[in-house]
Amino acid sequence: MELNTLHELYVDELKDLYSAENQILKALPKMIRATTHPELKNAFTDHMKQTENQVKRLEHIFADLDESPKGKKCHGMEGVLEEGAELIKERPAADVLDAGLISAAQHVEHYEMAGYGTVRTWADKLGREQDARLLQETLDEERKADELLTKLATQSINIDADREVELSTASETDSKPRPKPKAAKAPQPSTHL
Ligand SMILES: [Fe+2]
Numbered sequence: 750m751e752l753n754t755l756h757e758l759y760v761d762e763l764k765d766l767y768s769a770e771n772q773i774l775k776a777l778p779k780m781i782r783a784t785t786h787p788e789l790k791n792a793f794t795d796h797m798k799q800t801e802n803q804v805k806r807l808e809h810i811f812a813d814l815d816e817s818p819k820g821k822k823c824h825g826m827e828g829v830l831e832e833g834a835e836l837i838k839e840r841p842a843a844d845v846l847d848a849g850l851i852s853a854a855q856h857v858e859h860y861e862m863a864g865y866g867t868v869r870t871w872a873d874k875l876g877r878e879q880d881a882r883l884l885q886e887t888l889d890e891e892r893k894a895d896e897l898l899t900k901l902a903t904q905s906i907n908i909d910a911d912r913e914v915e916l917s918t919a920s921e922t923d924s925k926p927r928p929k930p931k932a933a934k935a936p937q938p939s940t941h942l
Pocket residue numbers: 770773800803861891
């Protein structure tokens with residue numbers, strides 16, 4: 750595809766976002782299965798429904814442009830999602846995994862926010878008011894999803910993750926070697942018979 754005009758660049762970036770959203774739709778079920786945190790599971794499930802709607806918005810814009818949404822792979826999103834998949838494969842402790850999943854999801858949201866902010870601005874410049882409105886709706890949803898993830902990270906999950914690390918460093922049954930905290934006490938003799 751030639752990229753000589755802002756219109757062509759606009760269509761190209763929309764294709765990139767269409768690829769990104771479809772990759773997210775494939776990754777979210779794995780993230781939903783991976784977390785045991787009910788609020789995070791809900792947040793991912795809700796965002797999956799939103800993402801389906803965001804794909805429809807893009808399809809609406811492509812139909813109006815008389816262009817195909819296909820033909821491009823978003824390599825940036827592929828890399829971001831691959832990092833999340835690697836984390837799940839590492840099988841960290843549940844609370845640590847949740848903190849990592851939030852981080853992965855926030856990387857996704859920020860990548861999308863950059864893309865949607867750009868195409869919304871270009872839609873304005875190109876005089877495509879309806880596109881701009883639809884793209885702004887998606888941008889607002891991504892922002893809200895990101896804010897919810899920040900709330901979960903600060904109010905519960907990262908605090909739980911601290912507790913998990915303390916518990917696992919104190920556990921003699923934990924097989925994974927972990928660094929000892931500076932103020933770690935010497936192991937106490939067992940009181941069990
Ligand atoms: Fe999205």
